[in-house]
Amino acid sequence: MIRFRTPRARRLTTVSIAAAGLLLASVATAPPGNAGVATGSAPSGTVDTTNTIPGVDEIVSSPNLRQVANLPKQAPLDATNSDLAFQGRYAFAGNYNGFVIYDISRPTAPTVVSQVYCPGSQNDISVHGDLLFLSTDSPRSDDSCNSTGTSATVKESWEGIKVFDISDKANPRYVKAVETACGSHTHTLVPARTRGTVYLYVSSYSPRAEFPDCQPPHDSISIVKVPLNKPTDAAVVATPNLFPDDGGYEGRPGASATSGCHDITAYPEKNLAAGACMGDGILMDISNREAPRVIHQVRDTVNFAFWHSATFNNTGTKVVFTDELGGGGAATCNEAIGPNRGADAVYDITGRGGARTMVFRSYYKIPRNNADTENCVAHNGSLIPVLGRDIMVQAWYQGGISVWDFTDSANPKEIAFWERGPLSADRLTGGGSWSAYYYNGYIYSNDMQKGFDVLKLTDWRTWTANLVRYGELNVQTQPSYLSW
Template identity: 70%
Template sequence: MPFASPRGGGRAGRFSGVAGVAGVAAVLALSALPARAADIPGADEIVMSPNVSHVANVPKPAGLAATINTDIAFQGDYAFVGNYGGFSIYDIRNPKKAAVVSSVVCPGSQMDMSVYGNLLFASVDSSRSDDSCSSVAQPASVKQSWEGIRIFDISDKASPKYIKSVETNCGSHTHTLVPDRRRHNVYLYVSSYLPAANYPDCQPPHDKISIVKVPLGDPTSAAVVNTPVVFPEGGNETQPGLLLPTSGCHDITAYPEKGIAAGACMGDGVLFDIRDPENPKVTVRTTDPNFAFWHSATFNNEGTKVVFTDELGGGGEATCNEATGPTRGADAIYDIADGRLVFKSYFKIPRYQADSENCVAHNGSLVPVKGRDIMVQAWYQGGASIWDFTDSAHPSEIGYFERGPAPEGFGGFWSAYYYNGYIYASDFHKGLDIIKINDPRTNNARKVHLDRLNVQTQGSYGGH
C-alpha cells in the first residue's frame, strides 16, 4: 500500500468485472438481498450478502488505537495483526469470543507480518532514528536512519520479545517468507521502492530485492545474504496512468513447493524461479495498460494461474465508482501457460462505492476449495469480497461484506484472509472483524485445516 511514502512523507449504479451474463445475474441476485448485522454492537452500518454473517469484532487495544491496522498472519489458534504502531496477538480458538492476548507498541509502518515457529517478522518502511521500539520518525536523508526487518520471539504469546533487527536498503515495505527446511533456515524476500539521491541507504536505481537469511537455530544471526536485481535493464517507465515508474517491488508471493514466486513490482508483473531460494531468477515479465500500480499477487492452488492486483490511486482514492469503471483498480487474472503469463480477464467488485470512500483491489487469500479457484479479498471501504475465478475468463462474485462510509473519511479493510473456516479482516480503525460464509460453493473449505498461514507464502491445500 503506497499511500504513505516509505520515506516518511505523504503518499448508486452498478458495474461488473464479470465477463459472463450468468455471473452478472448471480451477482445482482446477491446484491438485491443484502443482510444486516443485528447481533453485534455498532454493526448497524454493515451490509452483506445473505450467505455471509458477521461473527465478531474485536476493537484495537488501547495502545494501538490511534494508529491503523494492516496485515495479518496466523499460526495455530492465534492471529497476528500488524499496525503502524506495532502489532497485536489474538486468541482465535473460539472465533465468536476472539480476544487480544497481547499487544506490542513498536512504531514503524507498515508492520507487514509473517510467523514461523516461535518467530514473528515485521516490516518497517518508515525512516526511524534507530531500530528500537522507542525510536522516532526522522527523514531518510539522515545518515543514521534505520528501517528494515524486526524479529520477535513469540514463544510466550502474552509477552513477545524483540530479539533482532536487520537493516535493508530502502527499508522493508513488505516481505515474503520462504522456508528452506533442508537447511533449517527461512528466507525473507524484502520488497521496497522509491529510492532518492539524497537517501544514503536507498540510492537509485533500486531495481532489486533484499534477501534476509534467518537460521532457525540462531535467529539473532539473521543477515542480508543477497540483493538480486529484478530489472537489470530497468523497469517500466512509460505505462499510461502509472502511479510511479518501476523502482523495486511492492510485494512478492512465493509458492515454495512449486519453486515459483510472483512479483507485483509497481509497473511490472513478474514470475521468479525460486528453486535456489538465495538466488531467485526472473523468468517472465509483463505489463498492462490498465494497471496503475502492481500491488500484490495470488497463485491458484495448482500454480497454473496468478491474480495480480492494481492499487490505483495508492489506496487513498475512490476508484470503485462509475467514473473509474470495471477494468482499472481491479484484479487481473493470468493463466500460466508454457512459461508465459496469458491475460484472461479482470475482476472488480460489482457495487459502486461513494465518491467519498477509498476503495481499490487490496490483500486477499485463497479460500481452499479443492477443485475450484476461489478467493476472499479486501477492498478498503469496499469491504471484503468472496469471488470465483475457476473460469479465468469469467470470474464472478459469491458473497460480500461491507460497511458504509468511514466516519474518519479514510479506512476499510486492509486485508481479508480465510483461515480454518472463517474470514479474518483487519479494519484500519475498527480492529479485527471475523466473518463466515455459508455457501455450497465454499463450504468444502471447512475440511482444510492449516497450522500456519502467511498469505504471501502459499502451499497446496493441506501442505502447509
C-alpha cells in the first residue's frame, strides 16, 4: 500500500526435494469458508468471467480454487494486516500493530502460536533462521514496542528495522533496532554470498525538507548488514544512490515522481534484483551485495501511476511489475479505469550480463469488474513453482486472489480466482487481500480486515508445484530452481 508521509504521522530460501526422478530446488511453510462456485473454466484454459459482482461478504470462485480455512484477527493485533513470510510449519503475518505467528502444520486448521504487539506501519516482515525482521515506516517516539506515534519533523523520532529472536516461537524476543533514512516501508532479505551474514535492502520514499531524517533528494536505499551469530551488531553499511544521473522520473498528473523505491525483489542465485521505484522500474546486478548496480531502467508514462513491486519468473528471464494506482485505497477495477491501469506489466529480460534489458510485452489485470465500493488494484503475489510454466498467484485487495499464467509473455491468462464481495454495499471501505502467496501446496492470504485465509488450488497446470517443499520462504527473495 502506498504510504503518503505527513508531518504526523520485506528473503531467503533453502531447498531440498527429489521426486519422480527430478531434483527440484525449493524453499521451506477456523472453519472452512462458504467458497461457493460461481464460474467454470472456459475451453481456452482461461476463467469464465460471466459471474456478477458478489454481494457483501459473499464468496465466489472458480471451481479449481477454494477456501479451506479462515482465522479472524484477534486483539490487540486487530489493526490492518500486511505481509507474510514462512518457515517450516509456521507462517508469520505482519499487522500494523505487530506480528502474528501461525502454526500451519494442518493448513485446514491453522492456530495462533503467539502475537507480538509492536506498532509501526507497515510491519513488513521477513524471517531467516532464528531471526525475524520488521519494517517501521511511521515516525515513533522511540524504537521500543511501547512507542507512540509522533511527528516526522522531530529529529528524535524513530523509523527503521526491528530485529526479533524467534528461536522460541511462543515467546519472540526483541533484540535490535536499526534506524534508516525515511524509515522502512518495505525491506528485502538478501543472503550474503558467504555464510553467516544477511543483508536487508530497505526501501523508503517521500522525503520533505522539514523532515530531518528524510531529506530530499532521496534516490537511495539503505543496506543493513546483519551478522547472524551476533544480530545486535546489525547496522547500515551502505546507502547507494540508484538514480545518480536524472534523479528518477519527474512525475506527471496522476503518476508519482521517483523519490526512493517502494519494494525490491531479489533473485540471489542469479545475482539479480528488480526494483519498483514509484516512477521507475529498474533491474540491478547485486553481485556485490553492498553495492547494487542498476543495469537497466524502464518507465511507463502512459498507464503506470506507482511502480509497487516485482516478481521474476523461474528462469529470471522475465519480470512482472505491479502498478498500485490509487495507493490501494481506490476502486480501480472497474470499467472506467479499464484493463491497462492499476495492472501488472510483463517484461522479458533480454541480453546477458550487464547488457541485459527489459522489454515490455503485455499488461495483466483481473478480468472482472469490481463494485465502486471496493478498493482493488494489483498488489502482492508470488510465483507458483511450476515446472516449465510461469504461473503466479496475486492479491488484488477486494478484487480477491487471482492465479494467472504468463508463460506467453504477450498473452497472460487467468486460470483461477477467489474473492469476497465488498465490505459495504453503499460506501468505499478499504480491505481485501494484502498478500497472497503459494507455500507447500496451499495459498495463504493476509486479508486486511477479514484475517488469515488458506486456499487450495487444484489444477492440472500446477500439479508439479506439489513436488516442491520450502523450508523457508520470503517472497521478495525468490528461490532458485537449479535443475530446471
